[in-house]
Amino acid sequence: MSLLELRRVTKRFGKVVAVSEVSLAVGKGEILSLLGPSGCGKSTTLRIIAGLTKPDSGSVIHEGRDITELPPEKRNFGMVFQNYALWPHMTVFDNVAFGLRMRGWARQDIARRVKEVLELVKLSGMESRYPTQLSGGQQQRVALARALAPSPSVLLMDEPLSNLDAKLREELRHELRSILRSLRITTIYVTHDQAEAMALSDKIAVMNAGRIVQTGTPAEIYREPADPFVATFIGESIAVPGSLLSVNGSLGLIRLPNGVQLKARISKASPPSKEALLVLRPEAVSLGEGENSLKCRVSRETYMGERVEYRLECEGVELKLRSLDPVLSVGEEARVVIDPSRAIIVGR
Amino acid sequence: MYTSVRLALKLVVAVVLFLSIVMPLTTLFLWSFAIKWYWPSPIPQELGTDYWLEALGLRRGLAIGAVSVTTALRYSIIIALITVIVTQLISIPASYALARYSVPYKPLLLFLFFMPQVFPLQPVYVNLMRLFYTYDLVGTIPGVVLAHMMPAMVFAIWINTATFKAIPPELEEAARASGAGALTTLLRITLPLAVPGLLASTVFVFLYSFDEFTGTFFIGLPYIQTLPMLLYSASGYNMQFASASAIVLLIISAAFMLLLERFLKAEYLGRIG
Ligand SMILES: Nc1ncnc2c1ncn2[C@@H]1O[C@H](COP(=O)(O)OP(=O)(O)O)[C@@H](O)[C@H]1O
Numbered sequence: 001m002s003l004l005e006l007r008r009v010t011k012r013f014g015k016v017v018a019v020s021e022v023s024l025a026v027g028k029g030e031i032l033s034l035l036g037p038s039g040c041g042k043s044t045t046l047r048i049i050a051g052l053t054k055p056d057s058g059s060v061i062h063e064g065r066d067i068t069e070l071p072p073e074k075r076n077f078g079m080v081f082q083n084y085a086l087w088p089h090m091t092v093f094d095n096v097a098f099g100l101r102m103r104g105w106a107r108q109d110i111a112r113r114v115k116e117v118l119e120l121v122k123l124s125g126m127e128s129r130y131p132t133q134l135s136g137g138q139q140q141r142v143a144l145a146r147a148l149a150p151s152p153s154v155l156l157m158d159e160p161l162s163n164l165d166a167k168l169r170e171e172l173r174h175e176l177r178s179i180l181r182s183l184r185i186t187t188i189y190v191t192h193d194q195a196e197a198m199a200l201s202d203k204i205a206v207m208n209a210g211r212i213v214q215t216g217t218p219a220e221i222y223r224e225p226a227d228p229f230v231a232t233f234i235g236e237s238i239a240v241p242g243s244l245l246s247v248n249g250s251l252g253l254i255r256l257p258n259g260v261q262l263k264a265r266i267s268k269a270s271p272p273s274k275e276a277l278l279v280l281r282p283e284a285v286s287l288g289e290g291e292n293s294l295k296c297r298v299s300r301e302t303y304m305g306e307r308v309e310y311r312l313e314c315e316g317v318e319l320k321l322r323s324l325d326p327v328l329s330v331g332e333e334a335r336v337v338i339d340p341s342r343a344i345i346v347g348r
Numbered sequence: 349m350y351t352s353v354r355l356a357l358k359l360v361v362a363v364v365l366f367l368s369i370v371m372p373l374t375t376l377f378l379w380s381f382a383i384k385w386y387w388p389s390p391i392p393q394e395l396g397t398d399y400w401l402e403a404l405g406l407r408r409g410l411a412i413g414a415v416s417v418t419t420a421l422r423y424s425i426i427i428a429l430i431t432v433i434v435t436q437l438i439s440i441p442a443s444y445a446l447a448r449y450s451v452p453y454k455p456l457l458l459f460l461f462f463m464p465q466v467f468p469l470q471p472v473y474v475n476l477m478r479l480f481y482t483y484d485l486v487g488t489i490p491g492v493v494l495a496h497m498m499p500a501m502v503f504a505i506w507i508n509t510a511t512f513k514a515i516p517p518e519l520e521e522a523a524r525a526s527g528a529g530a531l532t533t534l535l536r537i538t539l540p541l542a543v544p545g546l547l548a549s550t551v552f553v554f555l556y557s558f559d560e561f562t563g564t565f566f567i568g569l570p571y572i573q574t575l576p577m578l579l580y581s582a583s584g585y586n587m588q589f590a591s592a593s594a595i596v597l598l599i600i601s602a603a604f605m606l607l608l609e610r611f612l613k614a615e616y617l618g619r620i621g
């Protein structure tokens with residue numbers, strides 16, 4: 001049985017439908033990411049779970065109990081905000097101790113627990129600092145410690161790393177992952193960053209325009225996209241519309257607008273339909289001749305350090321090709337093979 | 349060359365400061381201690397504490413038109429305190445609502461609210477006086493308090509709304525998510541963070557009421573004699589009493605300003621430092 005469930009939750013702000021008929025379920029100890037572009041309703045969904053926003057319809061179920069009407073302070077969830085939201089008039093200790101005091105913990109227990117969680121987030125010795133005396137990364141660690149201190153039933157995080165610079169973000173992502181795994185705490189993690197979602201979560205729910213369009217493991221989301229949105233939002237995808245001519249097991253034959261016919265794998269999450277979309281990610285494209293190949297001309301070369309990225313013009317279709325070494329030059333002609341097991345067909 | 353220009357500038361600033369602040373203050377100070385000061389002598393011919401003692405009610409008044417600074421001061425302080433308390437009791441919750449919630453017709457409400465400030469206040473007070481007569485409020489402390497509250501409320505709501513707006517709602521939401529109810533959140537998070545701003549508006553309203561003249565003149569007379577009223581009526585015939593009242597007024601106002609400044613500095617430094 002799932003620990004937390006949303007059942008057909010809808011929230012409107014005036015004419016804007018922020019969240020539309022969203023249903024999801026999180027198991028105990030599971031890390032679920034809500035992934036989607038900015039403005040798709042991730043934060044609103046999270047705030048509804050936290051009790052900070054009341055849904056117009058639908059319900060929030062926790063341990064089998066309807067908590068839709070329960071105020072946030074009675075839910076025993078921890079929340080981490082994008083901008084840290086630490087209380088500037090309190091020390092690190094008081095920030096972290098706040099939730100414990102609210103729950104009526106004894107003095108010594110509070111001191112012990114605060115020490116424990118500050119150790120967990122590697123901030124021992126910072127107890128008497130004020131939030132403004134800490135760096136952004138340290139502030140977010142305090143925010144995490146504050147949310148974790150009362151051992152909440154569910155941890156809610158709203159883009160906790162997006163105010164940090166790239167390097168720190170990556171570092172904290174790994175640390176966060178190991179902390180969440182070691183605590184086995186049920187987590188709902190909101191992000192617009194697919195790499196973050198992939199690295200952290202057991203399950204990803206992809207959102208678009210207020211709806212959850214697909215839920216699955218990171219591999220399922222990446223390899224078996226349910227629709228054109230997921231297919232193009234995840235990965236560095238190039239999508240070409242076409243029509244599905246025939247299906248043979250897991251492979252399909254698709255005809256592109258230029259008349260070229262290519263073989264590709266049909267996504268398991270998307271039932272085959274005549275109107276289809278061919279999704280080509282760089283890993284599906286390699287230099288070579290023969291079956292399932294296209295004639296191309298190099299239109300742009302980008303040197304990226306560990307690899308070179310070419311932009312190819314292939315019989316009216318734009319493709320990306322990656323290579324470890326510079327092998328082509330701009331204007332040169334080349335043939336590329338499309339790997340049928342890595343190119344994906346989704347219905348549209 | 350350059351340094352001499354600077355020196356000249358400094359000199360000009362010093363002279364302006366002297367003429368605009370030090371001179372009037374010195375004159376005021378001298379006048380309050382002058383027993384005799386006839387033109388054209390640059391300093392009083394006879395100095396003494398007689399007028400101060402009378403003004404402060406420490407000696408029975410013998411001089412013509414003797415006034416009691418202490419009585420006026422008491423009126424001023426009582427009226428200012430009541431004005432502050434009532435104004436803040438109304439404006440703090442109202443400002444919080446204005447800062448946090450979408451109030452219907454907010455622009456219209458704000459427009460109506462600021463309307464009286466657009467006109468010169470005298471005609472407003474004359475009309476207020478006619479209105480207050482029908483409710484027997486003229487010449488009473490509640491009447492004067494109401495007259496002071498009208499403009500004071502505008503400033504208080506203005507400052508307090510800005511204060512609450514400057515507190516990110518996530519700070520309150522984080523408290524709720526941590527297990528604090530709405531009231532605890534208000535007492536432990538919102539109000540402590542709002543203290544500097546609320547204190548600023550409190551001192552501002554207090555000083556406004558304390559120094560207010562026009563409204564008190566129309567609504568308070570003849571029974572309510574505040575310090576500014578006293579200053580006004582005394583300055584017509586007794587420079588000594590007027591000077592003494594002015595000095596008391598000045599000292600109290602300056603003390604509040606200093607208090608405000610120190611408190612705000614400490615509070616903000618504590619947060620930024
Ligand atoms: N308090 C609010 N008032 C009005 N509109 C809102 C409010 N919160 C969110 N919205 C709107 O709802 C939609 C979803 O917002 P949000 O949940 O914040 O998206 P995300 O977190 O995915 O970026 C957006 O169009 C946003 O403008």
Ligand SMILES: [Mg+2]
Nearest residue numbers: 039042043044
């Ligand atoms: Mg958001």
